[in-house]
Amino acid sequence: MSSSAATAIRPAQPGALERAVRRNGWTIGLYLLLLAFLLFTKLIHESFGAFDIETLAIGALPLALAAAAQTAAVVAGGIDLSVGALMALANVLAASLMLNQSFGTALGIAALVLIMGALAGALNGALVVATKVPDIVVTLAMSFVWGGVALLVLPHPGGGAPPEFQALASGRFLTEWVPNALVVLVLSVGLIWYPLQRTRLGLSLYAVGSDALAAFRSGVDVARAKIVSYTVCGLFAAAGGLALTMTTGIGSPLAGTYYTLSGVAAVVLGGVSLAGGRGGMLAPLAAAYILTIIPTDLLFLGADPNFGQVIQGAIMVLVVMAAGLISLRRSGA
Amino acid sequence: MSATKPAPSPSATMVRCAQDWRRRAREQTIISLLILLVALVALLDVIRPGMVSLNWISSTLLYAAPLGILAAGQTLVMLTGGIDLSVAAVATAAGYVMASQATAQGDARAVFFGLGIAAAVGLVNGIGVGVLRVQPLIMTLGMSLVVAGFLTVYQVLAVASAAAVPGFVTAVGSGTSLGFIPNSLVLWVPIAALVIWGLRRSGYGRLLYAVGDNPTAARLAGVRVWEVLVVDYVLSGLLAGIAGIDLAGLTSTATIDLGNSFLLPSIAAVVIGGTSIFGGRGGYGGSIVGALILTVLVSLLTIIDAPEPFRQVLYGAIILGVAAAYTRVVNE
Numbered sequence: 049m050s051s052s053a054a055t056a057i058r059p060a061q062p063g064a065l066e067r068a069v070r071r072n073g074w075t076i077g078l079y080l081l082l083l084a085f086l087l088f089t090k091l092i093h094e095s096f097g098a099f100d101i102e103t104l105a106i107g108a109l110p111l112a113l114a115a116a117a118q119t120a121a122v123v124a125g126g127i128d129l130s131v132g133a134l135m136a137l138a139n140v141l142a143a144s145l146m147l148n149q150s151f152g153t154a155l156g157i158a159a160l161v162l163i164m165g166a167l168a169g170a171l172n173g174a175l176v177v178a179t180k181v182p183d184i185v186v187t188l189a190m191s192f193v194w195g196g197v198a199l200l201v202l203p204h205p206g207g208g209a210p211p212e213f214q215a216l217a218s219g220r221f222l223t224e225w226v227p228n229a230l231v232v233l234v235l236s237v238g239l240i241w242y243p244l245q246r247t248r249l250g251l252s253l254y255a256v257g258s259d260a261l262a263a264f265r266s267g268v269d270v271a272r273a274k275i276v277s278y279t280v281c282g283l284f285a286a287a288g289g290l291a292l293t294m295t296t297g298i299g300s301p302l303a304g305t306y307y308t309l310s311g312v313a314a315v316v317l318g319g320v321s322l323a324g325g326r327g328g329m330l331a332p333l334a335a336a337y338i339l340t341i342i343p344t345d346l347l348f349l350g351a352d353p354n355f356g357q358v359i360q361g362a363i364m365v366l367v368v369m370a371a372g373l374i375s376l377r378r379s380g381a
Numbered sequence: 382m383s384a385t386k387p388a389p390s391p392s393a394t395m396v397r398c399a400q401d402w403r404r405r406a407r408e409q410t411i412i413s414l415l416i417l418l419v420a421l422v423a424l425l426d427v428i429r430p431g432m433v434s435l436n437w438i439s440s441t442l443l444y445a446a447p448l449g450i451l452a453a454g455q456t457l458v459m460l461t462g463g464i465d466l467s468v469a470a471v472a473t474a475a476g477y478v479m480a481s482q483a484t485a486q487g488d489a490r491a492v493f494f495g496l497g498i499a500a501a502v503g504l505v506n507g508i509g510v511g512v513l514r515v516q517p518l519i520m521t522l523g524m525s526l527v528v529a530g531f532l533t534v535y536q537v538l539a540v541a542s543a544a545a546v547p548g549f550v551t552a553v554g555s556g557t558s559l560g561f562i563p564n565s566l567v568l569w570v571p572i573a574a575l576v577i578w579g580l581r582r583s584g585y586g587r588l589l590y591a592v593g594d595n596p597t598a599a600r601l602a603g604v605r606v607w608e609v610l611v612v613d614y615v616l617s618g619l620l621a622g623i624a625g626i627d628l629a630g631l632t633s634t635a636t637i638d639l640g641n642s643f644l645l646p647s648i649a650a651v652v653i654g655g656t657s658i659f660g661g662r663g664g665y666g667g668s669i670v671g672a673l674i675l676t677v678l679v680s681l682l683t684i685i686d687a688p689e690p691f692r693q694v695l696y697g698a699i700i701l702g703v704a705a706a707y708t709r710v711v712n713e
Contacts, residue, residue, distance in 0.1 A: 179704070182658045185648065188645050189698070191697070196695075196696075322519065355534060357530030360526050
């Protein structure tokens with residue numbers, strides 16, 4: 049959407065379009081795959097229509113935001129295994145505070161929860177920087193901390209949110225083919241990530257993820273970049289938790305556990321290198337939709353939807369193998 | 382000490398003492414870990430006098446055994462710069478399949494099935510990492526999703542045959558001999574001896590360090606890196622399988638979330654134990670002490686009677702604290 053469209057508008061140099069297509073091949077391919085999945089679903093399930101698209105968008109919203117959170121950490125060379133716990137924390141905070149409140153208060157609470165998520169993410173990042181312990185160990189340990197805090201806020205599933213707040217993610221926008229959940233997703237990613245990506249700070253995230261030492265020697269503040277990437281990660285995770293509150297209407301302290309690893313799966317499928325420094329937000333979002341549509345299709349096909357997890361794992365591995373083979377062949381040629 | 386030099390000031394002596402201590406701690410990390418372990422046990426005895434007894438040691442070892450065996454596989458993988466995120470799913474699969482097949486297939490064959498599945502998953506991991514060059518994190522995470530998914534489907538299919546843990550597995554996992562010697566040491570001690578000996582003395586052990594330290598150098602020196610990695614991940618899978626069966630014996634039940642809570646501790650035990658997550662440095666001795674520290678920590682958090690949320694927060698914070706202190710000492 050962003051870079052390919054931008055190049056198309058620009059007065060065309062010879063081969064500019066071709067270059068853009070090649071550079072964004074993975075993203076374009078993934079959107080084509082998503083389209084193929086939608087068509088396939090239409091084939092096996094005649095009545096698949098606007099309503100089902102809305103259901104899909106609602107179902108995919110938390111995972112898509114988890115994927116966005118993970119992407120923010122991964123491009124800067126980190127990984128955040130506490131995304132699920134942070135989502136659960138935001139979910140229970142929102143649900144327990146919003147119970148029996150007016151819509152206006154609920155929006156204020158949502159803003160507070162987002163700030164809390166950003167602060168929690170900043171703490172993750174500060175700990176990674178201060179302790180010099182590998183990211184994966186720090187965030188795994190912090191997943192216990194945030195999970196514990198979530199249990200502290202709300203020991204059992206409960207709480208609630210005003211119907212207007214829940215309605216933010218359901219329903220459609222303007223035409224019946226654009227579900228609100230998609231609008232929420234595009235807005236939250238578009239308003240947070242794309243402005244950041246265009247600043248020096250955003251560029252420094254990619255620089256640090258690509259080669260921290262080289263970035264440091266070029267004068268990039270590595271510690272600041274790391275902390276910013278985890279802050280953005282926490283912000284998206286909190287948005288994902290709010291999405292859980294919108295779509296389920298309650299808070300559950302264990303709701304987030306699924307999203308840590310599935311978020312990583314979406315990031316990998318989205319072509320974001322776990323080594324850092326490469327990848328954008330568009331492809332992981334499409335990947336989140338694909339990972340959500342697979343169990344639905346299995347259900348339509350009459351198969352056990354639990355195979356969805358198997359397929360998710362298998363796709364993740366196969367995608368990386370394919371990417372490895374392609375780059376191997378390219379470097380060999 | 383020469384007379385021409387001014388006498389060192391007290392603070393300088395202290396600094397040198399601290400440096401000296403740091404150097405020693407770096408060389409003998411396992412000693413500082415043992416000191417931490419003893420301190421935790423002492424704290425336990427202060428909080429609840431008379432708690433630390435032969436019986437307590439015996440039950441602590443019983444509870445530490447599955448974690449210790451899981452950490453063995455995790456150590457082997459981390460030494461090559463990898464990580465195995467599938468150990469918990471594999472342990473669960475081995476324990477659950479073993480228990481659900483015991484009635485129909487007989488005890489010995491059921492155990493064999495469980496271990497076979499574990500080794501097979503390890504083989505797939507190894508081929509993925511070693512031959513197809515998938516990042517270990519992605520490969521093992523993907524396989525853990527695959528295994529967990531299959532297990533959920535299998536549970537629905539196998540619901541007719543009740544899961545029953547064979548008697549001898551329960552005896553090994555939770556029994557004691559001569560009053561206090563935990564039976565699971567029958568598994569853990571030979572495994573520990575073999576892994577420690579293998580890492581220090583065998584050619585394969587050296588290859589693991591070589592591959593972890595610098596895979597390119599290892600390859601150029603004529604090491605078939607992919608073979609080393611495939612064997613490594615099969616071993617990790619097999620050890621996870623043994624741990625899962627031991628765990629089923631310990632709890633006498635097998636559910637499909639049997640081993641799920643062991644994923645973080647298995648990594649934490651290795652990291653606390655001083656094995657570098659980037660490979661090439663560390664050993665199993667530290668991981669054993671790490672597993673014991675984590676087990677004592679859990680019982681410490683249990684007896685202070687804090688509510689579950691607090692326990693979780695403390696557990697995470699303490700793991701992070703120990704890992705941070707450790708990194709500081711080693712990198713100084």
